[in-house]
Amino acid sequence: MTNPLTLLVSALGSGAVEVVDLTQTLREDSPTIVLPPEFGASAPVRIERISRYDANGPAWYWNNLNFGEHTGTHFDAPVHWFTGRDLPLNTVDTLPVADMIAPACVIDCSAESADPDFLLTIAHVEAWEAKHGRIPARSWVLMRTDWSKRQGAAYANLRDDGAHTPGPDAAVMRWLVDERGILGFGTETIGTDAGQGGHLTPPYPAHHYLHGAGRYGLQCLAALDRLPPTGAVILAAPLKVHEGSGSPLRVLALIPKE
Ligand SMILES: O=C(O)C(=O)c1ccccc1S
Ligand SMILES: [Mn+2]
Numbered sequence: 503m504t505n506p507l508t509l510l511v512s513a514l515g516s517g518a519v520e521v522v523d524l525t526q527t528l529r530e531d532s533p534t535i536v537l538p539p540e541f542g543a544s545a546p547v548r549i550e551r552i553s554r555y556d557a558n559g560p561a562w563y564w565n566n567l568n569f570g571e572h573t574g575t576h577f578d579a580p581v582h583w584f585t586g587r588d589l590p591l592n593t594v595d596t597l598p599v600a601d602m603i604a605p606a607c608v609i610d611c612s613a614e615s616a617d618p619d620f621l622l623t624i625a626h627v628e629a630w631e632a633k634h635g636r637i638p639a640r641s642w643v644l645m646r647t648d649w650s651k652r653q654g655a656a657y658a659n660l661r662d663d664g665a666h667t668p669g670p671d672a673a674v675m676r677w678l679v680d681e682r683g684i685l686g687f688g689t690e691t692i693g694t695d696a697g698q699g700g701h702l703t704p705p706y707p708a709h710h711y712l713h714g715a716g717r718y719g720l721q722c723l724a725a726l727d728r729l730p731p732t733g734a735v736i737l738a739a740p741l742k743v744h745e746g747s748g749s750p751l752r753v754l755a756l757i758p759k760e
Contacts, residue, residue: 510756517759524723524736524753525575526650532574532722533658535692536665538700544570571748577740578694578709578719582747585714592716594746601718602739604685606642606755607634608729611668615647618659620668621696624677634731639683642736645670646726649690658692669696672707679711686718688736688753690726694719723753733758 513519526532534544548568553559572578579594580586591597609630614620622645627637637643647668649657659666669689670678678684687694687708694708704710712719720738735756741749 513758514756520757520759522725522728522734522755522757524725524729524755525751526722526724528569528574528750532569533692534570534573536658536660538664544572547573569750571743571746571750572721574750575720575722575724575753576748576750577738578713578721578748579740579746580713580716580718581745582719583706583709583713585710586716589716592713593744594740594749595742595744597718597740599739601640601685603735603737604640604642605638605732606644606688606729606734606736607637608644608646608726608731608734610646610731612646612648612727615649615668618666618668619696619698620647621671622669622674623671624674627674627678630731637678637682637684640685641682642686642688642720642738643678643682643684644688644720644723644726644729644736645690646729647690648727650722650724650726659697663698664700665692665697667691667693667697669694669699670708671696672702672704672711675707675711679715679717684717686720687712688720688723690723692722694721719748720753729755729757 530547530549532547550566552564552566554563579597580589580592586592611622695706699706737754740751743749
């Protein structure tokens with residue numbers, strides 16, 4: 503039998519499988535989640551040059567990096583939320599590596615997301631399933647909003663009462679986890695939850711139900727408009743940080759070309 507990895511390498515070489523980068527560049531101006539002022543805050547991204555072929559290092563260029571775990575395009579592990587705090591293998595350094603490669607279902611909510619407070623519901627997902635088939639267990643569900651096309655303040659979309667960005671409602675997150683057994687939920691926005699998700703019941707339902715079931719989140723994704731509704735395979739391997747709750751990472755999609 504042909505080694506399936508040989509087939510994959512051949513398909514990559516011939517262009518039969520395209521690799522798409524779903525990652526936003528991690529920069530000093532990468533936005534971080536804004537929580538109510540009484541809570542701790544993520545550190546801003548710092549890229550501190552150590553040397554660049556100069557007196558501090560004549561033949562080499564390197565930097566010190568300083569950033570919060572939940573910055574830029576990043577991965578949420580179950581330990582990140584209280585509902586997942588006591589689960590086994592719930593940190594980025596212990597979660598099963600087999601979960602780092604998985605298929606994706608992409609739900610296009612780009613039109614609806616003209617309303618920054620749009621919430622994805624079960625009805626939206628059932629309408630998607632009527633066209634594309636049932637969401638397979640252990641799949642990523644990626645909510646395409648085209649929010650990654652926004653720049654600066656329009657991306658964070660902060661108002662006096664916090665961020666206004668689209669996301670899932672509580673019922674759909676419970677349903678995706680309990681009835682479809684998804685591996686995780688991914689968004690283009692700064693959180694897997696809607697910007698006003700703290701006012702839903704339970705608060706931040708994507709975090710609540712995903713991590714309570716030992717499932718994962720991906721945030722600040724890009725280029726979801728380049729993915730088909732089904733058929734893509736996602737590579738998402740967070741940094742192996744001791745007892746980490748999440749990490750910035752490179753997220754890649756393998757897409758079969760017709
Ligand atoms: O996981 C995140 O980046 C995120 O959205 C978040 C981080 C910390 C506290 C609350 C939230 S809601
Ligand atoms: Mn996060």
